[in-house]
Amino acid sequence: MLLKCHVGLLAVVLSVSAQAQDYLPVLQYHHVSNTTPASTSVTPEQFTEHMDYLQSAGFTVVDLRSALDDLKARKSLPDKAVAISFDDAYRNIYQAGFPILKERRFPFTVFINTEPVERNSRRFLTWEQMKEMQEAGAVFANHTIRHPYMLRKEKGEENEAWLARMAYEVDTVEKLLIDNLGYSPKMLAYPYGESNSRIRDLMEAKGMMAFGQQSGVISADSDFENLPRFPASGAYAPLSTLKTKLHSKPMPLLAEETGGDYATDQPVSIRLTFKDGQYRLKDLACYVSGQGKTSLDWTSDREVIATANKAFGVGRGRINCSMPDRSGQQYYWYSNVWIRSAPEQGYVNEKSETFLKKRLH
Structure with a gap:
């Protein structure tokens, strides 16, 4: 009986080990629409196809920040773990993307630039819409106030003033997230994917994890102030292209x-x-x-x-x-x-x- 117990326990351990994953692909979207710029858009039909594939192929859609915390701590993720993210606070995410995600109970993250939200632009999300999405598993994160090129100085601006302005862009959005939604995951998507060592050091000092626009897969060895994602819109929207990325691993670099x-x-x-x-x-x-x-x-x-x-x-x-x-x-x-x-x-x-x-x- 004791031998059987040990054999059974070993089988469970091996099964769990076989189901573990130590890396994470993250999908990046912008618009879900038929009428927005093709280069940054998926149609609702394409987005449905993507989400249906994740479901039918046995992927586990995970919360982005929780998965990053686990990877950084070298904890295993579920087998075939993947995360879904959007850049910019476009209203068509709520109108066309959210119903598809909600139906499948997939968590997702939206990186929001708050200037158009605060001025009630009709093309962008409202705080009330975000609260509704949040109740269904959405998380909202930082994409700065005005979506600036973070490495460009204004005319006559000194280095200290430039860095302070970038800190203000980030800090203001963090406060708005807390004030309006009660929570910030302390994650940033760099506008246009641009950062340098000073900006990355600033994010680390603030306890922020941040994303560029280079493609790739996240692991414990990644730079958590300059993380990769896979674009899934425009030229990258065909399912055949997406499948290759979803089945990718981080390059084994020393x-x-x-x-x-x-x-x-x-x-x-x-x-x-x-x-x-x-x-x-x-x-x-x-x-x-x-x-x-x-x-x-x-x-x-x-x-x-x-x-x-x-x-x-x-x-x-x-x-x-x-x-x-x-x-x-x-x-x-x-x-x-x-x-x-x-x-x-x-x-x-x-x-x-x-x-x-x-x-x-």
């Missing part, structure tokens, strides 16, 4: 070198060092936005450099890398974003960042 947050008039490059393990490194492929697949320079059996073929134009550019796992059923995924700024845009530059770091630390 280290990465990107050269900083900014691109210059020279091609960017990344150096990736892989953890020990049995990987299909020969099948690693990296793609540069607007340039296609790039060649790889293996400096050792565990270290590779990927370099863009030419410099990025002004704006944001990225390198995405993927690699099949040993089974060939899932892909490891990595992405990094750089900003190529123009002088007239007023971006905080690398020299300014160094100055601020010395001053604040």
